[in-house]
Amino acid sequence: MTSVSYALDVLSEAVVDLAAIAHNTRLLTRTAGSAELMAVVKADGFGHGMVPVARTALANGAGWLGVATPAEALRLRAAGIDAPVLLWLYPPDHDFGPVLAAGIDVSVADVAVLESVAADAWKSGRPASVHLKADTGMSRGGAVAPDWTKLLDAARRLEEAGTIRITGLWSHLATAEDTTDAGLHEQIRQFADFRHAARAAGVLAPVVHLANSAATLHLPQTRHDLVRTGIALYGSEPVPGRTFGLTPAMTVRARVVSVSGPLAQIPLGFADGIPWRASGRASFQLHGVRVPVVGRITMDEVVVDIGDLPVRPGDTAVMFGPGTAGEPTAADWARWADTNPHEILTGIGARVVRRYLSHSEPAAR
CATH class of the missing domain: 2.40.37.10 (Lyase, Ornithine Decarboxylase; Chain A, domain 1)
Structure with missing residues (x-):
């Protein structure tokens, strides 16, 4: 039996091997090729510990961090982490002032929210960095096609006014693990349409991202400028029946x-x-x-x-x-x-x- 030491008052423990996080980050970074890697560290780093995971991922090739909530984003900044951070989940009528002051990027899919972000940015004296999110079929927090043009027009107007910077265009895949799923290919096609509409509207974002963990590993056409890896970062193989060497x-x-x-x-x-x-x-x-x-x-x-x-x-x-x-x-x-x-x-x-x-x-x- 392997000898295991515990503190005297510890009944149970979760041992997190940061070397495994480092290995997975390097593997995913290599796989992503020219695309940058966003390490998704929401939900306290999938239970592993947000701050230790973030620091390890950044030290091993990740260039971005992804979180769900403002509190998560601000926790990273409080820990002294100054890498680019994107957040995408917040309450209605949220005061964006603290996250904008901390230099955190915000996902936006609604004109009213975009205008609220811009108003808070004007108060803070610095433009907000926003990622415009399109709904390609997952129905989870993106702008559907009829609203996309309105969002693009508002974003261009506010960028010209100097209150926002359009940093990213993105969407989320629902079934990236199954290449036979017709819905997956329809989402990829729709995302191309959303990007074309953005170019036609004169909206040019330096960062385009669509791929999650599964897509990063086996759908190279979805990698674009940035990939967002969550579950794979922690060593869980995201594609049923396939292994990629994650730990x-x-x-x-x-x-x-x-x-x-x-x-x-x-x-x-x-x-x-x-x-x-x-x-x-x-x-x-x-x-x-x-x-x-x-x-x-x-x-x-x-x-x-x-x-x-x-x-x-x-x-x-x-x-x-x-x-x-x-x-x-x-x-x-x-x-x-x-x-x-x-x-x-x-x-x-x-x-x-x-x-x-x-x-x-x-x-x-």
Whole structure:
């Protein structure tokens, strides 16, 4: 059994291998070719820790950071990170002053919002950097075709007035992992139409971006000037049935707290992000062997059937890791819970202590 050290009061931990983040960033940067890489670090870096992941990605080839909310963007600036940052989710009637003062780019898909951004930029005395988002079919926060022309006209007018700078044009793919999906190719075609309309309106943005993780890896025609990589950055392969050499960066493990006959109690439950739906399907790894979860996953703990394994309190049980030592992976847990790896990774709760490695460490057994 691999020896694993914990702080005395730690029941469970998520070990984040920053060397894996670095490897994945370099791999994605090479794959992107001439396109820059945006490391998407929203949701606290998919549960891995926004700031350590951002710094690692930037040190290994990423040129941009992507977040959902203003609070996330400002957290990066508070940490001293001055790389270009794009945010795309904010409440109605939001005061953009703080993010504009911090030099953060804002995604806009509505004329009224664009005018609000411009008004806040005028107050701040510096133009706002905006990315105009088109809805090519995902129906998630973009301008549909009839409204795109109005958005372009307003953007050009406000740029001429000096209150905004049109930095980017972008959209989001819904099914980039499946090249046989007709909707994917329709989205790519529509994005080309949106770009043509922008050129016809005299709107020239220096950064055009469409590709997510899956598209970055296997749809070169979508890479344009910038690619946005989220789940792949953390080592989860985004295209079913294909592997690209990504390395999972997180291992979640806990100490056995009690043993009773063939049953061992592990202090991880659905309050820690262990999906209740995986009850009766999932397994952990103990002493290099996968052991099944028995009974229901509760708020604070799970029970596993260890058979005749010589397990003692204090031994390490691995929920998931890279899979290189036979332990379950986040993809396994996603399958057991009928979800995706994104939900598994982002769901790991605050009680699970994060610990960071700058070098790879063998998985606990």
